[in-house]
Amino acid sequence: MKAPLPNAPTDRTRLRRFSEKADYDAATVHAVLDAAPLAHIAYQMNGAPMVLSTLAWREGDRVFWHGSSASRALKAMRDQAVCLSVTTLDGLVLARSAFEHSVQFRSLMVMGQAQEVTEGKEAHLQAMVERLFPGRWDQLRPMQPQEVKATMVMALDLSEASAKIAKGGPTDPDEDRAWPVWAGVVPLSLQTGAPLAEPDSAEGAPAPQVSWSL
Amino acid sequence: MKAPLPNAPTDRTRLRRFSEKADYDAATVHAVLDAAPLAHIAYQMNGAPMVLSTLAWREGDRVFWHGSSASRALKAMRDQAVCLSVTTLDGLVLARSAFEHSVQFRSLMVMGQAQEVTEGKEAHLQAMVERLFPGRWDQLRPMQPQEVKATMVMALDLSEASAKIAKGGPTDPDEDRAWPVWAGVVPLSLQTGAPLAEPDSAEGAPAPQVSWSL
Numbered sequence: 519m520k521a522p523l524p525n526a527p528t529d530r531t532r533l534r535r536f537s538e539k540a541d542y543d544a545a546t547v548h549a550v551l552d553a554a555p556l557a558h559i560a561y562q563m564n565g566a567p568m569v570l571s572t573l574a575w576r577e578g579d580r581v582f583w584h585g586s587s588a589s590r591a592l593k594a595m596r597d598q599a600v601c602l603s604v605t606t607l608d609g610l611v612l613a614r615s616a617f618e619h620s621v622q623f624r625s626l627m628v629m630g631q632a633q634e635v636t637e638g639k640e641a642h643l644q645a646m647v648e649r650l651f652p653g654r655w656d657q658l659r660p661m662q663p664q665e666v667k668a669t670m671v672m673a674l675d676l677s678e679a680s681a682k683i684a685k686g687g688p689t690d691p692d693e694d695r696a697w698p699v700w701a702g703v704v705p706l707s708l709q710t711g712a713p714l715a716e717p718d719s720a721e722g723a724p725a726p727q728v729s730w731s732l
Numbered sequence: 733m734k735a736p737l738p739n740a741p742t743d744r745t746r747l748r749r750f751s752e753k754a755d756y757d758a759a760t761v762h763a764v765l766d767a768a769p770l771a772h773i774a775y776q777m778n779g780a781p782m783v784l785s786t787l788a789w790r791e792g793d794r795v796f797w798h799g800s801s802a803s804r805a806l807k808a809m810r811d812q813a814v815c816l817s818v819t820t821l822d823g824l825v826l827a828r829s830a831f832e833h834s835v836q837f838r839s840l841m842v843m844g845q846a847q848e849v850t851e852g853k854e855a856h857l858q859a860m861v862e863r864l865f866p867g868r869w870d871q872l873r874p875m876q877p878q879e880v881k882a883t884m885v886m887a888l889d890l891s892e893a894s895a896k897i898a899k900g901g902p903t904d905p906d907e908d909r910a911w912p913v914w915a916g917v918v919p920l921s922l923q924t925g926a927p928l929a930e931p932d933s934a935e936g937a938p939a940p941q942v943s944w945s946l
Binding site for chain 1: 814
């Protein structure tokens, strides 16, 4: 049995459209977040809605992102309401009518107040590196105090979150299914290519084990 | 020479951080938008920032998206300020220090007022289908009036837009380059897989020519 999120769904996160695709379980929310490294965060600056696209990573029941301490976006969202979204595009669904075309996806929406993390920043940055490149942190030139200072780390509780997952093929009504056109799914996935070493990369150092197919 | 966008950059779209990666030319903005089908749109609902992730497509100097006429999100953003973002994740950049790690990406931000399109909706939906699946529209069961009615089409001018593109490898300072760790780039791309036909897909109908590597 999957553990429910503490406060989900709220009025803001409860899905109205295609609610059968909604999932408020922590395990599902965590899985979507762990699968995709890229997040888009809506916030307000000078009263206008803005989007920040950024890498994000999960630690327990919080999601984190980072940037320059001089970032206008991060400063603007500190202690303010934000909405973080993660979406993977998993397939194009081709039906017999334009109307029934759709996409397969996994998506996530988290609402809450963005908080600047001031304690233990380096440990969170380590968690980010280790999430992408397990084992790499200890191989790197150690982080310097001025680098930690120049980096802002932000966090958001996952307590108000919902996932939405769309799988499967086209759902044409019966009367359309004999229409003489190809129908099915074109899968999409974010894939890693072969690592390209820098010309002056350390001789004999093994390339990192980064292999995804999201 | 690339044509400049009419009003770019404005104070809101001019990039401050890594401004050498910024590009306000229409040709670059169009290219990023044409490359990636998924957009994230920030808007406000009940005073809170929200994100809608949706497919988007370009026609001339406007970007379009669509959804159900009953969509709360689309109704909330109608005639309101929005910020549309498109981001492709093109590579992970591994440096000798955690601080110099980065990503290769192409991204786009468009600000403006979202407008509902009420005239010629079907032609815009055709443009969407043709952008993803050239030649497919004419093969489909024709769109029915109630399907057009059930669909809301939205548009946003590209007049206030900026692109940001990050290529290349790690930029470690000289004193770090001999550190004994692998350094380079792990490419990432969104790729199509082999089409999976529905069991009752029309016999002999050719699979669509959808082949990407974004």
